[in-house]
Amino acid sequence: MKMIDKNEYDKLYSKMEKHHAVYQKWTRLEKRMPFFLKFIDEFKDKKVLELGCNAGLYGYHIAQTAKSYIGADQGDCYIAQANETKKFIKNPNVQFVQAKVKNLTKDIDKYTFDTLFCSFALYHFSNKGVARTKEYILPKCNTVVISTRTQKRKKWNSDNDYKFYKPKNVERWLRDSGFEVESHPCPLREGDKVPHFVITIGKRPGIKTIIIDEPTVSDKAMRVLDERLKKEAVLDDPMPNVAKALYGETPGAVVPPKKKVATRRRRNYTKKESGNSKDIDGVGQSTQEK
Numbered sequence: 001m002k003m004i005d006k007n008e009y010d011k012l013y014s015k016m017e018k019h020h021a022v023y024q025k026w027t028r029l030e031k032r033m034p035f036f037l038k039f040i041d042e043f044k045d046k047k048v049l050e051l052g053c054n055a056g057l058y059g060y061h062i063a064q065t066a067k068s069y070i071g072a073d074q075g076d077c078y079i080a081q082a083n084e085t086k087k088f089i090k091n092p093n094v095q096f097v098q099a100k101v102k103n104l105t106k107d108i109d110k111y112t113f114d115t116l117f118c119s120f121a122l123y124h125f126s127n128k129g130v131a132r133t134k135e136y137i138l139p140k141c142n143t144v145v146i147s148t149r150t151q152k153r154k155k156w157n158s159d160n161d162y163k164f165y166k167p168k169n170v171e172r173w174l175r176d177s178g179f180e181v182e183s184h185p186c187p188l189r190e191g192d193k194v195p196h197f198v199i200t201i202g203k204r205p206g207i208k209t210i211i212i213d214e215p216t217v218s219d220k221a222m223r224v225l226d227e228r229l230k231k232e233a234v235l236d237d238p239m240p241n242v243a244k245a246l247y248g249e250t251p252g253a254v255v256p257p258k259k260k261v262a263t264r265r266r267r268n269y270t271k272k273e274s275g276n277s278k279d280i281d282g283v284g285q286s287t288q289e290k
């Protein structure tokens with residue numbers, strides 16, 4: 001499966017200016033899409049729901065072999081973009097819906113799906129959004145594919161308490177919902193201490209897992225890590241250990257240690273902020289990931 005052609009992407013991009021919002025960036029897609037495409041057969045002949053679909057560029061690929069595809073996103077500008085993308089999609093069973101997850105789930109019976117895809121979005125949902133996804137969406141799914149970053153950004157507005165930027169927490173969440181789970185960290189790029197993102201796949205027991213044509217370096221690391229975690233019973237913050245397992249080195253400070261605050265004034269400021277971590281992280285949704 002080939003990635004979206006750059007010329008086709010440029011044609012789409014030129015149409016997006018009128019929608020006044022950041023379009024899914026080619027540079028990001030270029031880095032992430034090739035690894036994602038290894039898993040594309042998970043969607044073949046499936047009825048797919050994507051949450052946080054943005055401009056629908058993953059949907060573009062998924063819909064090529066899926067039976068049907070629904071992309072949902074809270075941003076009306078993104079849905080306008082996705083509807084432009086839709087013009088390039090040959091599958092007639094494709095729709096894009098503007099809705100927040102917590103509202104989409106109120107009408108969930110309107111939608112038919114058996115497979116969930118969610119990329120770089122789960123950690124943005126509100127607690128209610130996550131809870132409703134678990135209550136209303138996961139029970140309808142045989143397969144769940146979640147692609148998630150592995151580190152907090154320096155500026156971060158994580159909208160729920162689940163810490164889904166830690167892949168182990170995604171795994172735990174899926175296992176709690178009755179799935180068998182495999183995680184596939186993307187290969188490390190030059191200079192990376194930890195994989196940039198991990199694709200976590202949940203399957204109902206007995207549902208066949210697609211065999212990926214070539215194992216990734218990081219798959220091996222994940223197996224080593226899993227064994228270690230079993231021994232250590234540590235579920236928190238596994239990613240630095242992946243790098244350690246891979247390279248046998250101490251990965252260093254992935255999250256820089258907090259600086260000691262010298263002045264009284266600054267100390268007060270920190271105290272005040274610490275009551276509301278969302279404000280500390282505080283970047284708007286639209287500035288992230290795009």
Ligand SMILES: C[S@@+](CC[C@H](N)C(=O)[O-])C[C@H]1O[C@@H](n2cnc3c(N)ncnc32)[C@H](O)[C@@H]1O
Pocket residue numbers: 024051052053054055072073074075078099100101102118119120121124125126129285288289290
């Ligand atoms: C970081 S972007 C990721 C976009 C795309 N999935 C990708 O991987 O390139 C997160 C997307 O999730 C959407 N989103 C965030 N919270 C949402 C919610 N509660 N309901 C629906 N969409 C949401 C945002 O509008 C945004 O398009």
